Amino acid sequence: MLFLLGLALMLFVLRDVFHSVVPRVMNTRFCIAPFLVRRVFWPPFLAVTSRISSPAWKAEVLGLFAPSALLMLLLIWICLITTAFGLIALSLGSHYSPPVNSLWGGFYVAATSVLTIGNTSDFAPRTASVKFLMLGGALLGMLLTASVISLMFGLISAIQPRETLVSVISNLGGSPPSGIAILETYSISRERELLPAFFDECHHWCADVLETHRAFPILPHFCSNDCSTSWLTALGAVLDSIALMLSADPNKDCLSARMTYQMGCKLMTEFVAIFNLTLSEQQEISDDDFHQLYLRLQSAGYVANSEEATRANFRLLRRAYLSAHHALCEYLAVPATPLTNETRPLLPVLTNCPLSE
Numbered sequence: 001m002l003f004l005l006g007l008a009l010m011l012f013v014l015r016d017v018f019h020s021v022v023p024r025v026m027n028t029r030f031c032i033a034p035f036l037v038r039r040v041f042w043p044p045f046l047a048v049t050s051r052i053s054s055p056a057w058k059a060e061v062l063g064l065f066a067p068s069a070l071l072m073l074l075l076i077w078i079c080l081i082t083t084a085f086g087l088i089a090l091s092l093g094s095h096y097s098p099p100v101n102s103l104w105g106g107f108y109v110a111a112t113s114v115l116t117i118g119n120t121s122d123f124a125p126r127t128a129s130v131k132f133l134m135l136g137g138a139l140l141g142m143l144l145t146a147s148v149i150s151l152m153f154g155l156i157s158a159i160q161p162r163e164t165l166v167s168v169i170s171n172l173g174g175s176p177p178s179g180i181a182i183l184e185t186y187s188i189s190r191e192r193e194l195l196p197a198f199f200d201e202c203h204h205w206c207a208d209v210l211e212t213h214r215a216f217p218i219l220p221h222f223c224s225n226d227c228s229t230s231w232l233t234a235l236g237a238v239l240d241s242i243a244l245m246l247s248a249d250p251n252k253d254c255l256s257a258r259m260t261y262q263m264g265c266k267l268m269t270e271f272v273a274i275f276n277l278t279l280s281e282q283q284e285i286s287d288d289d290f291h292q293l294y295l296r297l298q299s300a301g302y303v304a305n306s307e308e309a310t311r312a313n314f315r316l317l318r319r320a321y322l323s324a325h326h327a328l329c330e331y332l333a334v335p336a337t338p339l340t341n342e343t344r345p346l347l348p349v350l351t352n353c354p355l356s357e
Contacts, residue, residue, distance in 0.1 A: 082111050195257070242261045
């Protein structure tokens with residue numbers, strides 16, 4: 001019975017390690033890592049950081065969560081694997097000299113093997129079966145450590161492209177970015193024809209974030225370097241810019257914008273379901289606030305619709321992601337996307353001054 005229990009525990013832990021290391025979306029039911037990260041580690045950490053008033057210090061503390069959770073997962077995996085081998089060693093206690101007849105003795109024998117400390121004179125294996133057991137424990141300990149190192153490289157390779165586009169969006173729309181600022185930046189540069197290419201890049205970015213962040217449950221908790229923004233803040237700004245552009249001119253044919261809008265809404269809906277969040281009704285934008293938005297859209301040259309029709313379209317498009325966006329920002333303790341901010345030209349206005357002879 002002890003042998004079967006130890007074998008079942010070992011397979012259970014290995015399944016969890018495989019699920020966490022391999023970049024593949026799998027069923028997270030009965031998995032240790034997603035449960036620990038989302039239900040055990042994160043709620044008390046969030047409760048502590050919510051009491052920090054300084055945004056800079058709050059972002060600094062939040063940035064410690066993901067690396068600390070990784071170390072805790074490695075420690076828990078090692079302890080569980082050691083316990084599994086300890087149960088197996090206890091079931092074969094008569095094959096050691098002196099016999100292993102206690103749970104602590106089995107745990108000690110397993111720890112010397114899994115941690116690759118090597119054989120000790122306390123419990124010497126007498127049969128080939130326990131010798132192979134100790135060799136298997138040492139091999140599994142090395143594989144577990146190598147898997148966590150591989151996981152760290154996989155996380156880094158997934159975070160870098162995410163944060164690259166976050167920096168691009170912050171450069172276009174300010175920090176924190178807003179949708180109207182993104183549209184104004186392209187209007188100021190007189191390069192509105194480049195917007196479809198930008199939205200196409202955002203479309204691929206949303207798809208990449210959806211796949212990688214579903215596969216690695218720790219990834220959504222990695223913070224951005226800028227305490228004023230995050231990948232959720234940037235995504236909200238992109239969706240706001242699309243909603244504003246399509247609302248002001250619904251006849252504008254921009255396939256990349258519509259595809260990015262659909263993928264962004266899907267991303268938020270998926271993570272609301274993954275985190276099991278409860279959505280609350282968000283307050284619609286007031287008429288006065290939208291009037292200021294409409295004036296900025298008009299000044300940037302995006303308006304081909306009346307203010308009333310633009311406002312109705314914008315509220316309809318924004319309603320599809322607003323509640324999910326606020327719920328995710330609140331859960332991950334990141335800044336929500338502002339509706340407006342002050343945009344700025346990329347360069348000072350240069351005059352055409354002829355050179356003197």
